[in-house]
Amino acid sequence: MGAKKGQLKDIQKMLGGIEKADKPAAGAKLNAVKSAINSAFEGAQQNLAGGDDSGSDPTFDPTLPGTRPSLGHIHPITQTISHLTEIMGRMGFEVAEGPEVEDPWHNFVALNIPEDHPARDPLDNFYLATAKDPSGKSSVSAGDEGSQLLRSQTSTVQIRVMKEVQPPIRIISLGRVYRPDAPDATHFPMFHQMEGLLVDTNVTMANLKTVLRVFANNYLGEDVEIRFRPSFFPFTEPSVEVDFLWNGTWIEFGGAGMIDPNVFAAVGYDPEKVSGFAFGLGVERLCMRRHGITDIRDLYSGDLRFLKQF
Ligand code: PHE
Secondary structure, eight states, X not given: OOOSSSHHHHHHHHXXXXXXXXXXXXXXXHHHHXXXXXXXXXXXXXXXXXXXXXXXXXXXXXXXXXXXXXXXOOOHHHHHHHHHHHHHHXXXXXXXXXXXXXXXXXXXXXXXXXXXXXXGOGGGSEEOXXXXXXXXXXXXXXXXXXXXXEOSOTTHHHHHHHHXXXXXXXXEEXXXXXXXXXXXXXXXXXXXXXEEEEEESSOOHHHHHHXXXXXXXXXXXXXXXXXXXXXXXXXXXXXXXXXXXXXXXXXXXXXXXXXXXXXXXXXXXXXXXXEEEEEEEEHHHHHHXXXXXXXXXXXXXXXXHHHTTO
16 A cells, blocks of 8 residues: 555644644554555455455355346337338438328328228227317317328328428338227237338339339348239229238238329329339338247237347
8 A cells, every 4th residue: 555645644644743742642543544444455355366255245256257237128120120221221212200190181181092981980090089179079070181190001101201302202111000900919009111102203013013022032031022912002003912922921011002193193293294102011010020920919018028039
């Protein structure tokens, strides 16, 4: 203990200033304190060196590995979103975002879904409770243009982007959508979609197919095949359902098609001048396929034994 500065040194200096008669007693006290500190210090040094540990916890074994603090990690769906974003980014698709609480214009009207379409049924959507008038009745009914809902599809973001910018457009949007489905192994009232939108001139179904094939090859592997089945969506024409052949089975991952001229008209584009495609794929389904997850509810159970595997 050769330090030149410190509280003990300061006290030692103070010895000079006290009564001569008191000096021997004060000096002795100081020495006692010094040697107590020294021996405590040496004892601690020995313990650390693995030597004599008498006086410390006899059950302490410094050679055992420590307990790791539990840090937590990123949820598998968030990991999947980053992965999909990265793959699509390499094909030039930028990320766009939109709100989860939407109005019927973005969720339905601009997407060419008319008032009487079954997709707008209050029982198939999460409409938000609206302010009640003083009589206690809800002032807005579910079908009203003013009432808001939790978006049922990320296609709303197509509209938001096209209202905002002019073509060429190449975006994806990954986010939550909500539908009042009873939860089972493949359904959950909240899930995620990856929406894609490409608008330019002379865009064809071949472009759509190529983008989706390259995507599937990157996410699921080189041996994936893609299949389009004719289908119907109000906002695309023609419309298809998208299947990937993976490990010997065809699995449906979502919908796609060429943007309907009515949608272009709704956002103020000239349908004679521009063309484009859109697709919407289920993020949980992609994640589950890749990781061999068989029950979507596991993703949202909060069960750490499940989540820790990813
Ligand atoms: N929005 C459709 C759905 O949720 C999917 C889709 C997106 C279809 C884009 C065509 C084009 O089912």
